Amino acid sequence: MDKPVLSIRGLSTYFYLKDRTVKALDGVDIDLYSGRITALMGGSGSGKSVMSLSILGLIEKPGRVVKGSILLENIDLLALPERDMRRVRGAKIALIFQEPTNSLNPVIKVKDHLFEVNRRSGQPLERREAVSLFQDVLSRVGLRDTLKILESYPFELSGGMCQRIMVAMGLLAHSAVLIADEPTSSLDLTTQAAILKELSRLRDEGIGILLITHDLGVVAQMADDVYVINDGHIVEQGTVYEVFEAPQQEYTKLLLEKTHGID
Ligand SMILES: Nc1ncnc2c1ncn2[C@@H]1O[C@H](COP(=O)(O)OP(=O)(O)OP(=O)(O)O)[C@@H](O)[C@H]1O
Numbered sequence: 006m007d008k009p010v011l012s013i014r015g016l017s018t019y020f021y022l023k024d025r026t027v028k029a030l031d032g033v034d035i036d037l038y039s040g041r042i043t044a045l046m047g048g049s050g051s052g053k054s055v056m057s058l059s060i061l062g063l064i065e066k067p068g069r070v071v072k073g074s075i076l077l078e079n080i081d082l083l084a085l086p087e088r089d090m091r092r093v094r095g096a097k098i099a100l101i102f103q104e105p106t107n108s109l110n111p112v113i114k115v116k117d118h119l120f121e122v123n124r125r126s127g128q129p130l131e132r133r134e135a136v137s138l139f140q141d142v143l144s145r146v147g148l149r150d151t152l153k154i155l156e157s158y159p160f161e162l163s164g165g166m167c168q169r170i171m172v173a174m175g176l177l178a179h180s181a182v183l184i185a186d187e188p189t190s191s192l193d194l195t196t197q198a199a200i201l202k203e204l205s206r207l208r209d210e211g212i213g214i215l216l217i218t219h220d221l222g223v224v225a226q227m228a229d230d231v232y233v234i235n236d237g238h239i240v241e242q243g244t245v246y247e248v249f250e251a252p253q254q255e256y257t258k259l260l261l262e263k264t265h266g267i268d
């Protein structure tokens with residue numbers, strides 16, 4: 006296989022609480038490849054969201070990335086100053102957050118969130134062209150009344166709508182890597198199918214995708230490669246076929262036995 010687009014080695018992220026240290030990630034190795042979907046599966050609290058935030062340099066106190074390297078195009082993101090990291094976010098690596106309400110600014114209009122993504126994408130469009138692209142992307146994630154939504158503020162929209170706007174931002178980013186943290190949880194099945202189709206399309210365009218989901222059906226349907234994480238450690242990895250057909254670890258077998266996902 007080609008060289009990975011993103012190569013993570015020995016990543017360790019700890020939270021220093023008053024009475025103890027939580028080792029949310031402890032020596033994690035992961036490779037993402039262009040044009041492949043890599044799923045990260047694991048129970049609640051296993052470290053999946055901490056992984057995505059660590060990659061983007063968004064871990065806040067009392068947390069800290071204490072060790073490791075994250076190579077993107079031979080540049081170690083952990084060594085980059087915040088100013089350069091800001092350029093990586095959005096332009097090189099886009100993140101669909103698990104909690105859209107925390108990551109959309111409630112008092113910035115939806116269209117201005119999308120303009121910002123388009124500005125960072127390296128392919129900025131002229132205003133009118135951009136608006137028609139935004140309408141197209143919003144309808145592809147199952148939203149109607151797209152002009153009205155563009156003029157809305159996130160605080161005026163439901164959680165499900167905000168989640169779809171986060172996904173639309175991820176689709177618009179044209180980044181080399183897209184991290185999607187539970188992009189379809191709590192959405193209806195039709196919308197979920199529409200979003201998964203868009204992710205497949207991005208994969209076919211050559212983007213490397215890290216897909217975090219509790220839904221084993223989604224992993225089976227979408228992923229090329231699978232990593233299983235438990236308590237901050239990768240316990241198993243392989244192609245989706247290998248992991249689903251012949252899991253090696255007890256933990257993975259337990260996950261796969263649960264019919265309704267992980268929790
Ligand atoms: N800000 C924080 N302060 C202290 N501990 C934290 C913080 N953020 C995460 N953790 C801890 O790090 C561990 C991993 O959390 P993480 O959010 O990555 O889990 P997850 O795998 O995304 O779970 P879920 O499937 O529920 O989203 C947990 O033990 C969690 O309590």
Ligand SMILES: [Mg+2]
Pocket residue numbers: 053054055103186
């Ligand atoms: Mg999470």
